[in-house]
Amino acid sequence: MSADPITPNFLRDWALPEAGVGKYGRGQVLVVGGAARTPGAAVLSALAALRVGAGRLTLAVARSVASTVAVAVPESGVEPLDEDADGHVAIGAGDGIADVAASADAVLIGPGLDEPDGTRDLVGSLARAVGPDTVVVLDAFALGVAADLRQELEPLRGPPRHDAELR
Template identity: 35%
Template sequence: MTCDALDEAWLLRHPLPAIEHGADKNGRGRVLVVGGAEFVPGALRLTGEAALRAGAGKLQLATVQSSALSLGVLVPEAAMIALPADKNGEIAPEAAEMLVTRMANCDTLVLGPGMSTSVSTQAFIENMLARLDFPVCLILDAAALVALRKLDQSRLHGKNVILTPHHGEMAALSGLSIEAVEADPASVAIEMAARWNAVILLKGGRSHLASPEGECLAYTGGCVGLGTGGSGDVLAGLVGGLAARGASPLTAAAWGVWIHGPAGTILAKKVGQIGFLARELLPLIPSIIDEQVATTSTR
């Protein structure tokens, strides 16, 4: 299966929504990020800051109570929501009820960063999706992706949904082996996009994006250093911030990949091919967006 190249020509045909001069923070979109655990208390910092760096106007972070205060100090631009935890330090299933109003008042919900796969996580994800009132754009990442396998696929049909698996998560979601995913990632992405009626961003050394309508894009940029802990959390927040600004799911995912890759390339030249940190990607995001928007708008 072949895909079209994700390149500047594609971006030119699919620009980011313009932000009007004088637009306030509400006009730039509201992002709610839900995830994290006592084991990885800082994951949401990466996702949340990436959403703001991508241009979202307002940010709320919801995580386990033991981590909420320190995370709020680390990201003072965000409103914090402290949630109950289960005995393993993961968000408790009943926490979903506390987020109903928050979900209804956001433009984009990023669900899953920093969460581990468990029975409790499965129940929490199910409770969240049962209470989610679309047309919020929903981005499912990490453990939230694995939880989908046991859910009715029709529950997401007709919605604005983006799934961001790496090959291992795609194997768990699809029921295929990792070897099968690696053998033909484009076909797997297209099949899963149709099955879930969602945009699939299948991450890897060569990333593949697929839409429910069958469009497929391949991105070959980036660098080996992006294969580091937290890099995917940054990408999920980056896509979420672009979606909150009004980009369609496929446009948000494509621009997110395009921005994430060059950020890694810059750090590879400045720091080294490997060894740079995911959090070092964050300050580079705004200037890369500005440069790319300027490039595509003048063609």
């Protein structure tokens, strides 16, 4: 299977949204990441989602940087995540964004997260919260720390795809 590079010319060929279609019709994206010391990773991911056409964007980041992130990406909603004394996303933080995750069409977990236990808990809680048709993407760090969550992540696998469907 070959991959097409995403270039400005590639994106120019994408159709514009239909007239009268609101932001919800173009997809709701939730980016979950951004510990206190690394909010930029979540911001960059969010901007990429907007550039490829996300209609509604929500960023879930550490509470101490939520206001700064809201100013940096004013076209997004921002959900503050509980954090520990060192600015890492805390265990239990996913409970506060379960409703947002349940209504998202796509959820990216991990950019800017930097602590294994809180991230593992976040991945597990969001795996339980998302809808059956939600696309969930784990970045490298989230995927690495969630290796022991196979059973919790099983519902995210979706139906098997054939190579022809991926082309």
